[in-house]
Amino acid sequence: MRIKVLGSGAGGGFPQWNCNCANCRAVRAGTPGFMARTQSSLAVSANGEDWLLLNASPDLRQQISATPELAPSSDNGLRASPIKAVALTNGDVDHVAGLLNMREAQPFSLYAAGRVLDALGANPIFTILQTQLVPRIELRMDETVAVSGAGLDLGLAIRAFPVPGKIALYLENANAPNFGTSAGDTLGLEIIETETGESFFYIPGCAKLDGPLTERLRGASLVFFDGTLFHENEMIEQGLLGKTGSRMGHINVSGEDGSIAAFEPLDVKRKIYVHINNSNPLLNEFSSEYATAQSAGWEIGEDGMEVDL
Numbered sequence: 001m002r003i004k005v006l007g008s009g010a011g012g013g014f015p016q017w018n019c020n021c022a023n024c025r026a027v028r029a030g031t032p033g034f035m036a037r038t039q040s041s042l043a044v045s046a047n048g049e050d051w052l053l054l055n056a057s058p059d060l061r062q063q064i065s066a067t068p069e070l071a072p073s074s075d076n077g078l079r080a081s082p083i084k085a086v087a088l089t090n091g092d093v094d095h096v097a098g099l100l101n102m103r104e105a106q107p108f109s110l111y112a113a114g115r116v117l118d119a120l121g122a123n124p125i126f127t128i129l130q131t132q133l134v135p136r137i138e139l140r141m142d143e144t145v146a147v148s149g150a151g152l153d154l155g156l157a158i159r160a161f162p163v164p165g166k167i168a169l170y171l172e173n174a175n176a177p178n179f180g181t182s183a184g185d186t187l188g189l190e191i192i193e194t195e196t197g198e199s200f201f202y203i204p205g206c207a208k209l210d211g212p213l214t215e216r217l218r219g220a221s222l223v224f225f226d227g228t229l230f231h232e233n234e235m236i237e238q239g240l241l242g243k244t245g246s247r248m249g250h251i252n253v254s255g256e257d258g259s260i261a262a263f264e265p266l267d268v269k270r271k272i273y274v275h276i277n278n279s280n281p282l283l284n285e286f287s288s289e290y291a292t293a294q295s296a297g298w299e300i301g302e303d304g305m306e307v308d309l
Contacts, residue, residue: 001156001193001309002045003200003222006053006063008301009037010228010277011094013059021238023283033285037303038063039094040204040275042224043070043083046155046193052147053086054189054202060098066304081106084149087139087158088112089187090205091119091168103128109149111158113184114138119171139187146194159190161216164207166249186249188213198309200224204275207249209262220268222309224301227273230254230280230289238279250275253282253293260296274301 007013014037015024027034039057051070057063064070064083072080085108088095096116102108110129112120117136120126139145139160147156165186166179173180188203200222206213217223228250235241235248245252252258253273263271273293276282281289282300293300 001191001196001198001200002048003307003309004043004067004069005224005272005274005301005303005305005307006041006043006067007038007057007059008274008276008303008305009039010275011039011092012278013037013039014276014278014283016278019240019278021240021279023278023280026284033287034283035285035302037276037283041095041098042202042274043067044156044191045069046195049082050084050149050152050154051082052149052154052156052191053083054191055089055095055204056086056098056102057094058097060101063303064101079104079106081108083108084152084154085109085111085147087147087189088116089189089202090165090185091116091171092205093168093170095204096120099126099129102134105130105133107133107150109135109137109147111137111139111145111147113160113187114140115182115184119168141184144192155194157192157194159192160187161190161213162186163188163203163205163213164210165205166207181249188216193309200307200309205249206251207246208251208257209259214262214266217263217268218266220266222270222272222307223263223268224272224274225259225263226250227253227259227276227280227282227301229277230282234279234281235277240279253280254289260293260298264296270299270307271297272299272301272305272307276301
């Protein structure tokens with residue numbers, strides 16, 4: 001199973017188009033230790049030819065252009081794509097807007113939780129993805145679903161499960177408890193290669209590691225995990241946004257309740273941070289925070305990173 005990191009940044013990418021924080025200034029200036037990142041997405045293939053996307057970021061067109069495996073081959077017809085399916089972890093703009101790049105009457109399958117499919121169905125702009133070409137398949141919790149698309153079996157399966165998180169920002173209801181968040185608004189995905197049984201986890205958004213999630217991940221071969229913020233208050237302290245990591249629905253990397261501490265006893269063989277916000281000191285390879293994460297066994301996701309499992 002081949003896994004390619006198409007985008008490792010959080011919403012807005014790195015540098016963010018309108019951000020003048022220290023990190024964004026550094027990456028624009030070409031400062032050593034800083035690498036530009038597009039918005040969070042992975043591509044997975046069992047055979048190296050047919051691909052499943054995990055989330056469709058607003059940067060998808062750029063990501064396809066940077067990834068030869070995702071372009072039509074020379075012996076394809078006039079309209080073709082090796083992308084046969086897309087699975088969504090939530091309805092966030094940085095995970096669904098890229099679907100609009102896939103509007104050119106191209107068949108593929110779309111997998112998501114029912115609430116996310118309902119949100120897309122309620123927005124008429126997504127009707128540009130014709131349902132006869134782009135079937136919507138609901139991911140039901142803890143059911144294993146074989147992945148197919150454009151009439152092909154991809155040799156992969158998805159097992160979706162709820163993780164603590166938050167409803168997409170544009171769907172928030174300020175008057176509802178927890179802004180209207182319900183089960184299924186944020187998913188983790190286990191991607192399974194059907195021939196070998198090998199699997200990995202993709203969890204780019206998560207508010208905390210609760211008991212069920214902790215036990216699910218224990219002993220996993222590979223986990224791509226939410227690395228949005230290193231510190232709970234870093235957005236506030238940098239003057240970028242008046243929200244904590246908790247308010248944004250993201251676990252922090254550091255602290256007693258952070259992901260480094262939570263993963264320490266889980267014996268995960270390989271763990272990689274993705275969905276990294278432009279404020280995060282992990283984006284500076286010479287920072288003490290980067291060294292802390294590495295010493296705890298974490299890799300910092302980069303665009304173009306490839307993993308074979």
